[in-house]
Amino acid sequence: MRLGVIGLPNCGKTTIFNALTGSDFPVEPFSSGQLEVHTAVVSVPDIRVDRLAEVFKPKKTTYAAVTYTDIGGLDKGIGEGLSGQMRSELQQVDGFLHVIRAFEDTNVPHPYETVDPLRDLAIIDGEFLLVDLIAVENRLARLEEERQKGKVDNKQRHATETALIERLRAQLDAEQPLRDLDLAPDEHKLLRGYGFLTLKPVLVIFNTGDDSAVAVDYDHQHTLIVSLQGQLEAEIAQLDDPDDIAAFLAEYNIDEPSRERVIRLSYELLGIHSFLTYGDDEVRAWSLRKGGSAVDAAGTIHTDLARGFIRAEVIAYDDFIEAGSAAEVKARGKMRLEGRDYVVRDGDMIVVRFNI
Ligand SMILES: Nc1nc2c(ncn2[C@@H]2O[C@H](COP(=O)(O)OP(=O)(O)O)[C@@H](O)[C@H]2O)c(=O)[nH]1
Numbered sequence: 001m002r003l004g005v006i007g008l009p010n011c012g013k014t015t016i017f018n019a020l021t022g023s024d025f026p027v028e029p030f031s032s033g034q035l036e037v038h039t040a041v042v043s044v045p046d047i048r049v050d051r052l053a054e055v056f057k058p059k060k061t062t063y064a065a066v067t068y069t070d071i072g073g074l075d076k077g078i079g080e081g082l083s084g085q086m087r088s089e090l091q092q093v094d095g096f097l098h099v100i101r102a103f104e105d106t107n108v109p110h111p112y113e114t115v116d117p118l119r120d121l122a123i124i125d126g127e128f129l130l131v132d133l134i135a136v137e138n139r140l141a142r143l144e145e146e147r148q149k150g151k152v153d154n155k156q157r158h159a160t161e162t163a164l165i166e167r168l169r170a171q172l173d174a175e176q177p178l179r180d181l182d183l184a185p186d187e188h189k190l191l192r193g194y195g196f197l198t199l200k201p202v203l204v205i206f207n208t209g210d211d212s213a214v215a216v217d218y219d220h221q222h223t224l225i226v227s228l229q230g231q232l233e234a235e236i237a238q239l240d241d242p243d244d245i246a247a248f249l250a251e252y253n254i255d256e257p258s259r260e261r262v263i264r265l266s267y268e269l270l271g272i273h274s275f276l277t278y279g280d281d282e283v284r285a286w287s288l289r290k291g292g293s294a295v296d297a298a299g300t301i302h303t304d305l306a307r308g309f310i311r312a313e314v315i316a317y318d319d320f321i322e323a324g325s326a327a328e329v330k331a332r333g334k335m336r337l338e339g340r341d342y343v344v345r346d347g348d349m350i351v352v353r354f355n356i
């Protein structure tokens with residue numbers, strides 16, 4: 001799963017990308033205004049994986065991963081003239097980290113002179129609405145053309161799609177993002193290929209610098225909001241020595257870095273959670289879409305496990321910690337044998353029984 005870091009020039013995208021990924025890409029007080037993209041994969045911190053690794057002392061420990069892409073070059077007015085390359089960068093990600101400048105610093109110019117988080121939030125939102133509206137209009141025109149030319153193979157599907165896209169247009173005409181619509185799973189499926197920007201989940205990050213957290217009225221579905229001291233977090237991410245980190249946190253009077261919390265939030269934003277596998281070889285967290293079944297989980301590990309799926313042995317993580325070992329969980333009658341349709345819960349420890 002991949003998240004795109006977006007925002008106006010100089011809001012601190014690259015700074016926050018560096019903070020989250022431990023990268024060290026140059027940050028500058030002047031933005032080039034060009035499309036510039038950096039990508040990095042990050043492990044999702046998970047205390048359950050840490051604890052299981054202590055118990056099993058495996059050869060290998062693997063966390064769930066998310067990929068971040070820092071997408072520079074967005075600005076007001078881009079909606080209508082979005083370049084093909086920028087469009088594909090934006091369409092390909094599964095969600096956005098929308099960075100908003102909330103720090104005052106006379107050394108860092110703001111493209112619109114003043115620091116005004118709500119205005120900036122509305123600028124990019126407005127551009128994305130416009131991009132989606134153009135895509136929707138184009139699709140409706142195409143559907144109408146097909147109908148007039150009698151080129152419709154499947155009347156039912158044509159009608160379903162037209163009705164759905166008209167619903168999207170009404171939403172966008174009302175200047176509301178598509179992620180606020182309640183869509184059924186098969187409607188989502190129908191829309192998957194379009195890459196609509198306002199349909200993607202958003203984590204809004206107010207980059208506050210040394211200033212205080214921002215409170216705003218921004219109420220949307222599939223949307224989370226967090227405040228972060230970008231520059232400070234980027235500096236912490238460059239330290240590896242735990243003593244240095246402790247000293248740094250003490251100096252700035254911070255309880256803990258926000259990095260881990262923000263990574264976890266961005267993971268949750270994507271509508272996925274983790275199940276766990278364990279043993280002497282490897283302790284591992286795997287990502288699964290919420291609502292995914294035991295056979296989906298098996299298929300995430302390997303297609304053979306899904307193909308030859310018999311049953312899943314499932315232990316809830318909390319039961320494992322309470323009992324101390326898999327044998328003790330079993331003795332207490334808390335290991336469950338589940339079939340292929342079992343809906344996996346966050347933190348389930350799973351062994352797949354299979355036969356191929
Ligand atoms: N004072 C202050 N400056 C920051 C902070 N975060 C980023 N900057 C500065 O703002 C400028 C633009 O940051 P950058 O990450 O390159 O922004 P981008 O254009 O959105 O990628 C750089 O000079 C950064 O050092 C912050 O938290 N406080």
Ligand SMILES: [Mg+2]
Pocket residue numbers: 013014015072
């Ligand atoms: Mg940048």
